[in-house]
Amino acid sequence: MAGRTAAPPVTLPSLKTDAAPLRFLDFLLKETVQAAVLSKTGVLINVPTPERYAVHKLIVSTMRHSAGESAAKADKDVAQAATLIEAFSIKRRLDDSNEVLRETKKRGAGWRERLQTGTSRLPEKIRALSTPLT
Template sequence: MNRETGSLLFNMSKVGTFRLGGTLIGTNAFRLMEGELGLTLPRDGVENTGDIDIAQFERLSLVLEDEVQPSLAETFTALKFDPVEALDTNSVWRWRQAKSGTLVEFLTPSFEENEGIKALPALGVKARALHHLNYLIADPIPAAALYREGVLVQIPRPERFAIHKLIVTELRRDGATSDKSYKDRQQAKWLIENMAEDRPMDVWEAYQDARSRGPKWRDRIARSLDRIPSLQQVLEDCGG
């Protein structure tokens, strides 16, 4: 983990971001799955993207009678992050550090047809609402980031992370054949193939859970698997 990412996670943890339900997602979460899996991640697909994505359930944020102290806005200002202005100046959900280019984004599951901007009171920020995110961040697990004395965060379960990647790769704005989509599929493939060896039921249950959520979910997973034909059989074998 580079210094910029470690410093940011350390300071976010110190004010209570992860204690209050914030979940680190994206490639930085993938990089922290080594400890959970007892494996060394491949070099391909784990390059630092410069993005740090934090997700939280809006409903959880509303019912918690607690909040980060001091505010994340103060924390970001101290670390020389500036808000990335949105069309609505009251709906800022991203901050960027000019020196490093690091971008922090806050996200939350969308349970409505449209994906908009929601408030996360416990974290004191706004967040972009996205479909399928509720599946990813359900039942997260703890993970330790190696920076200073260590930073305790929480990340998605690796089996859910993998299946979610198969879904979102088909939804990327830059297309399902882009470099980012390719990286999504490679991360999913690596996780599924390795977990199939000693945790096949975890993979199978996550796969079946996603498929049970409707025809659109099944279609997106199927289209991803068409691009990785060998993975379909691995998934079927996980179910015995």
């Protein structure tokens, strides 16, 4: 889901619940990697690449309200992105995110603005590592 308006929850009969569509899901799932769900049997699932997940978290953090539970979620989004960026630095993988960042910036002014705003919310130490994000 992309765009400006919030979509109503979608009914998922097989799960007997409703779910809110995730914004920018197409971007998030464009590239995935396999991961194991730890259980008795173990299951392989597809998850977003860490680079896409970090950028997605920075973008969605800018769309949350600045008070209450939503503000706490925005803080958590930024913290998760910061943790990944720091891990990229430790593992010398900051360059891996460059292609994702170029793609994000090509998606338009709104994407660039959200990315810049999200990046500005990162701790200074992490912003210094993530100069390609700006």
